[in-house]
Amino acid sequence: QVQLQESGPGLVKPSETLSLTCTVSGGSISSNYWSWIRQPAGKGLEWIGRIYGSGNTNYNPSLKSRVTMSIDTSKNQFSLKLNSVTAADTAVYYCARVLRWAIDYWGQGTLVTVSS
Amino acid sequence: QSALTQPPSASGSPGQSVTISCTGTSSDVGGYNYVSWYQQHPGKAPKLMIYEVTKRPSGVPDRFSGSKSGNTASLTVSGLQAEDEADYYCSSYAGSNNLGVFGTGTQVTVL
Numbered sequence: 575q576v577q578l579q580e581s582g583p584g585l586v587k588p589s590e591t592l593s594l595t596c597t598v599s600g601g602s603i604s605s606n607y608w609s610w611i612r613q614p615a616g617k618g619l620e621w622i623g624r625i626y627g628s629g630n631t632n633y634n635p636s637l638k639s640r641v642t643m644s645i646d647t648s649k650n651q652f653s654l655k656l657n658s659v660t661a662a663d664t665a666v667y668y669c670a671r672v673l674r675w676a677i678d679y680w681g682q683g684t685l686v687t688v689s690s
Numbered sequence: 691q692s693a694l695t696q697p698p699s700a701s702g703s704p705g706q707s708v709t710i711s712c713t714g715t716s717s718d719v720g721g722y723n724y725v726s727w728y729q730q731h732p733g734k735a736p737k738l739m740i741y742e743v744t745k746r747p748s749g750v751p752d753r754f755s756g757s758k759s760g761n762t763a764s765l766t767v768s769g770l771q772a773e774d775e776a777d778y779y780c781s782s783y784a785g786s787n788n789l790g791v792f793g794t795g796t797q798v799t800v801l
Contacts, residue, residue: 609790618693619728619736619779619792632788635691668735675724675783675790676741683735 576601578669578681586663586688592656596669596681597649603627604647607672610654612665613683620665624672625652659688694719694780694793701799702770710796712763712780718791720761724783727756727765731776739778740765767798775800 582594596608604627613619623633625643633641637656645652656663664687671679695713702708712719712727719725725743728736738747740756743763753768763782767774780793 618795619781621781621790621792624789634789635787672790674742675722675781676726676738677728677736677781678738678741678747680735680737 576671576679578671578679580667580669580681580684582684582686584685584687586659586686587690588660588688589658592654592659592663592686592688594654594667594669594684594686595651596653597651598671599650601671601679603645603650603652608645608652609670609672609677610643611668611670611677612663613668614662614665622654622656622667661688664688691784691787691789691791694782694791696778696780696793696796698794699797699799701801702767703801704770704772706770707766707768708770708798709764709766710778710780710798712765712782712793714761714763714782714784714791716761717786718782718784719758719763721785722783723758724790725756725758725763726781727754728779728781729774729776730779736779770800772800774798 577599609624610622642655666683668683669681670677727740730736743758784791
């Protein structure tokens with residue numbers, strides 16, 4: 575049973591960088607695809623990006639200029655950095671496993687608020 | 691990469707069926723058999739209900755079924771139960787960016 579757990583600051587100041595880490599247990603991080611997905615309060619889901627165990631990435635074009643995803647197979651973790659954040663980036667951020675373009679395992683989600 | 695279009699709401703009485711549509715384009719829903727459906731209860735993470743258009747993960751009741759015609763996919767919930775009241779999201783692979791795209795979401799109410 576794969577389990578994912580997000581961690582990181584719950585409050586980020588405008589113009590700064592949002593940094594989150596997802597710790598994976600119960601599965602091989604190096605031979606799977608992983609994603610970050612976010613959901614503003616009361617709104618829908620948005621796919622931020624996808625990373626493979628080798629480090630290959632794909633990003634949402636609307637966020638591509640501000641997003642960096644990385645993976646550390648030795649720690650079974652992958653990470654998200656989103657720079658130059660604004661209030662519009664306030665959301666619940668989920669990390670997840672992607673299998674044949676279906677998200678079969680989700681983290682519980684972590685709320686990140688952008689505010690001074 | 692525009693969101694897939696879903697109706698904002700749908701409803702049905704217990705025991706009835708409800709069908710939710712998910713409309714995209716030939717670059718996403720219509721071009722690939724990688725449509726998934728997710729159920730989300732308030733305050734919870736989404737749960738995978740259907741993948742690859744018609745397949746059900748282990749543990750998902752067979753009351754949930756998926757289909758696709760052209761650029762529109764559908765999720766049908768038969769024999770509605772109170773616990774089916776939730777938000778439902780579709781998703782599809784969108785080849786141009788080698789990433790997925792979600793639908794706008796549908797709130798299902800069991801009357």
